[in-house]
Amino acid sequence: MPGYVIKRHVKDSFKSLKRNGWMSFAAVSAVAVTLMLLGIFLALILNVNRLSNQIENDVRVRVLIERGTTAKEKTALKTKLGDMAAVDSVTYSSRNQELKQVVGHYGQAFGLFAGAENPLNDVYVIKAKRPTQTLAVAKAAKQLPHVAAANYGGNQTKQLFQVVGTIRLWASGLMLLLLLVAIFLISNTIRITIMSREAEIGVMRLVGATNAYIRWPFFLEGAWTGLLGALLPIVLIDIGYHWVYQRTAAEFVNFGYTLASPGQFLSLIDGVLLLVGMLIGAAGATISMRRYLKV
Amino acid sequence: MIQFVDVSKKFQRKTVLENINLTVQQGEFVYIVGPSGAGKSTLIQLLYRQLLPSKGIIWVNQFDLTKMKPQGIPYLRRELGIVFQDFKLLPKLTVFENVAYAMEVTEKKPALIRRRVLEVLKEMGLANLRHRFPSELSGGEQQRVAIARAIVNRPSIVIADEPTGNLDPETAAGIINIFEAIHRQGSTVIMATHNHQMVDRRPHRVVEIVAGQIVRDQAKGAYHYAGIRH
Numbered sequence: 001m002p003g004y005v006i007k008r009h010v011k012d013s014f015k016s017l018k019r020n021g022w023m024s025f026a027a028v029s030a031v032a033v034t035l036m037l038l039g040i041f042l043a044l045i046l047n048v049n050r051l052s053n054q055i056e057n058d059v060r061v062r063v064l065i066e067r068g069t070t071a072k073e074k075t076a077l078k079t080k081l082g083d084m085a086a087v088d089s090v091t092y093s094s095r096n097q098e099l100k101q102v103v104g105h106y107g108q109a110f111g112l113f114a115g116a117e118n119p120l121n122d123v124y125v126i127k128a129k130r131p132t133q134t135l136a137v138a139k140a141a142k143q144l145p146h147v148a149a150a151n152y153g154g155n156q157t158k159q160l161f162q163v164v165g166t167i168r169l170w171a172s173g174l175m176l177l178l179l180l181v182a183i184f185l186i187s188n189t190i191r192i193t194i195m196s197r198e199a200e201i202g203v204m205r206l207v208g209a210t211n212a213y214i215r216w217p218f219f220l221e222g223a224w225t226g227l228l229g230a231l232l233p234i235v236l237i238d239i240g241y242h243w244v245y246q247r248t249a250a251e252f253v254n255f256g257y258t259l260a261s262p263g264q265f266l267s268l269i270d271g272v273l274l275l276v277g278m279l280i281g282a283a284g285a286t287i288s289m290r291r292y293l294k295v
Numbered sequence: 296m297i298q299f300v301d302v303s304k305k306f307q308r309k310t311v312l313e314n315i316n317l318t319v320q321q322g323e324f325v326y327i328v329g330p331s332g333a334g335k336s337t338l339i340q341l342l343y344r345q346l347l348p349s350k351g352i353i354w355v356n357q358f359d360l361t362k363m364k365p366q367g368i369p370y371l372r373r374e375l376g377i378v379f380q381d382f383k384l385l386p387k388l389t390v391f392e393n394v395a396y397a398m399e400v401t402e403k404k405p406a407l408i409r410r411r412v413l414e415v416l417k418e419m420g421l422a423n424l425r426h427r428f429p430s431e432l433s434g435g436e437q438q439r440v441a442i443a444r445a446i447v448n449r450p451s452i453v454i455a456d457e458p459t460g461n462l463d464p465e466t467a468a469g470i471i472n473i474f475e476a477i478h479r480q481g482s483t484v485i486m487a488t489h490n491h492q493m494v495d496r497r498p499h500r501v502v503e504i505v506a507g508q509i510v511r512d513q514a515k516g517a518y519h520y521a522g523i524r525h
């Protein structure tokens with residue numbers, strides 16, 4: 001298609017978008033709400049899947065040492081841990097090393113906690129011989145003196161999966177409903193555009209415009225509606241995810257796991273939202289064109 | 296060339312055209328006359344594939360209208376210029392824009408559009424009205440804009456359904472002059488009309504339809520038949 005034709009279609013589609021005013025606004029809002037939910041849902045599910053993978057393959061038990069434990073007591077603890085039958089290795093990691101790891105994973109924001117401000121514990125990282133033994137090792141370690149906590153993945157996994165299963169079900173239902181509302185609203189604005197341009201369409205047909213030519217502006221109007229609807233959720237989710245990521249980073253690292261880091265992950269979600277937005281718009285436009293733009 | 300072979304058109308059970316056989320060579324000027332309800336407009340609509348016949352074959356240039364797929368219709372219509380009694384101009388576009396519209400939607404280049412539209416507007420004596428809107432024009436001027444739009448893409452056939460129906464006799468005469476000029480440039484002109492003064496003063500081939508059948512096809516006819524009926 002030559003440039004001047006594309007330009008004409010784009011101009012045309014923006015004109016009707018503007019002319020439809022509040023109808024367009026309602027359609028854009030519906031898309032925005034739908035995509036917001038989709039974005040949150042995606043961020044949640046993808047991270048949960050990531051975590052459960054990390055957890056399932058994890059043979060580690062992280063034994064958090066109480067603050068104020070002396071070096072001698074620590075050595076005694078290490079020996080006891082190493083004596084357990086299911087334990088393969090015991091490695092010491094000081095609070096400062098732990099912090100470095102956090103900073104490495106989550107960026108400089110955590111550098112602020114250096115020195116006395118460091119909220120983390122010294123840790124013995126135990127490797128069990130097999131993933132199935134982590135529960136027994138953690139339980140035994142918890143009984144030993146100077147142990148603040150013994151964390152391992154398995155115990156959280158089950159709960160996590162239950163919660164996620166429920167969320168997935170409800171969110172899918174709600175999203176489907178919102179998707180339909182969004183498509184309906186878009187198809188309705190396109191219907192109005194088609195009606196208001198009936199005379200023009202009649203003349204176009206009379207002088208030999210192809211169907212494709214007649215359809216393009218309506219199709220584009222739908223697509224813009226979807227794209228505009230995607231912009232707000234993208235911005236909000238990008239900001240929101242950065243915020244959640246920084247807030248929760250310390251917790252997750254204490255367990256030895258990481259959330260998906262924002263850069264690539266958010267580009268993926270943004271891409272999905274843009275694509276779904278355009279698809280919703282195209283679907284809405286197509287529905288109305290099928291019904292009201294009969295050849 | 297236009298050719299109707301045994302063409303009938305029914306709406307539900309009602310037969311509106313029956314066994315029409317008609318051939319029009321490139322460059323002819325043909326009046327379609329007949330009483331109201333005879334089927335003139337139906338015949339015109341068959342020509343630009345607004346309607347399909349119930350029976351028979353219609354050829355327009357290289358197109359077999361009865362076999363043509365809907366996707367082909369635009370390409371048929373690019374070879375036709377169509378003019379109506381009610382002009383069908385777009386009220387929110389200026390004279391220039393209304394004429395340019397026919398070239399825009401058939402994807403012509405902007406530079407060509409500007410040049411050709413000005414040329415046609417000049418031919419039609421509309422150049423100085425080009426920034427006006429249809430509501431700011433007389434009926435005759437509006438019809439001239441509609442004709443300009445119909446011929447701007449240089450169609451080989453110009454079809455008009457009562458183009459002077461809404462115009463006073465003097466204005467109508469001016470419109471006829473324009474159709475004759477178009478005819479002289481080599482286009483086929485098919486015009487359904489009730490305007491007998493015009494048909495009588497500017498004699499061309501006359502095809503008379505009564506109750507859906509061709510009752511007369513005369514090379515240089517008058518509006519009312521004066522000779523011996525066969």
Ligand SMILES: Nc1ncnc2c1ncn2[C@@H]1O[C@H](COP(=O)(O)OP(=O)(O)OP(=O)(O)O)[C@@H](O)[C@H]1O
Nearest residue numbers: 306307309311329330331332333334335336337338
């Ligand atoms: N879509 C339609 N459905 C049913 N009947 C129709 C339809 N279109 C036209 N007719 C009928 O076909 C007949 C011919 O109509 P047509 O419009 O072709 O007549 P006409 O010769 O153009 O008349 P006029 O001179 O008044 O314009 C009329 O009786 C009309 O009622």
Ligand SMILES: [Mg+2]
Nearest residue numbers: 335336337456
């Ligand atoms: Mg008629």
